[in-house]
Amino acid sequence: MRSTPVVNHLLRLGFREKADDLTPLKIQKLLYFLHGWYLAVTGKPLIEEGFEKWQYGPVARGVYDALKRYGSNPVDDYIKDFDWETGEETAHFINPETVPQFSDVLEAVWKKYSPLTGAQLSTLTHLEQTPWSLTEMRERIDDELIRKYFVDQANAKRNASAETPT
Template sequence: MSTKSLAVAQYILERCHEQHDGAVTPMQLIKLVYIAHGYMLGNYGEPLLDEPVEAWQYGPVVRSVYDAVREYRSSPVASVAGHRRWKGQFTNDELDAMDDVADIYGDIDGVRLSAATHKPGTPWSRTWERNGRNSIISNDLIENFYDEILDQPKHSSL
């Protein structure tokens, strides 16, 4: 289990609580973690997460984050199980990527985020079509995709 991915999820959850209404569902949080990873790769060429993103039926998923929040089902996540305190753990670039994603997308529901992250042409769809269910989505694919869409004002599907 990746404690960094769980720390990323907890940080984004706390940022959403500060900036929005705080009712973040598991699907929403899982997608926000993925998008933050994409922002980090697209803006800085470095991964935010230290574990792979997988192509699941409803879009990209970081398994440890899913496992940590699945008990909430469709209810708001109160806390990410197993996370460690993140203070001092992240670089300024990582904080910028996570803050941007939480601030821009933190009030968008999980269904819309899921739809946006698995439209045709996304890293999820390209991986799903080539390699099938639960395949690892390469960071190169994510980086190239987010490098292109970061020039747009919002995620291409929102």
């Protein structure tokens, strides 16, 4: 699926919660974590364009192009596309009924990662053995590498909680 409707869902959630730090950097990283966890849960990519390795972490180029006018400032509006039927700029969103488990994964990712800054999220993508660290600069990060990484993260968390005494 296209990345802009997914980003618009992230923005909708952020606007509803009055988040004032949704910079393009933070949105890119939230989108990456959403894509990664969606891959881990469903085995299918959430966005078709994928991510490239850039200096500050994974980047979906189409999202970068759509948000670059904000620089390091918070994004204050949805990404709009030209609608050929109406002749107007329109913000598109996902119909959650057509994308199984999207809403659940979105809520979980938002809860876990939205309290962090864009810089903190970028740092998480730069850890050793992350898909970003295993990819050459400006190359596309392989979705299977992303899926495996997030599945491993889920398994590690599951194993750690199983070892914790109650």
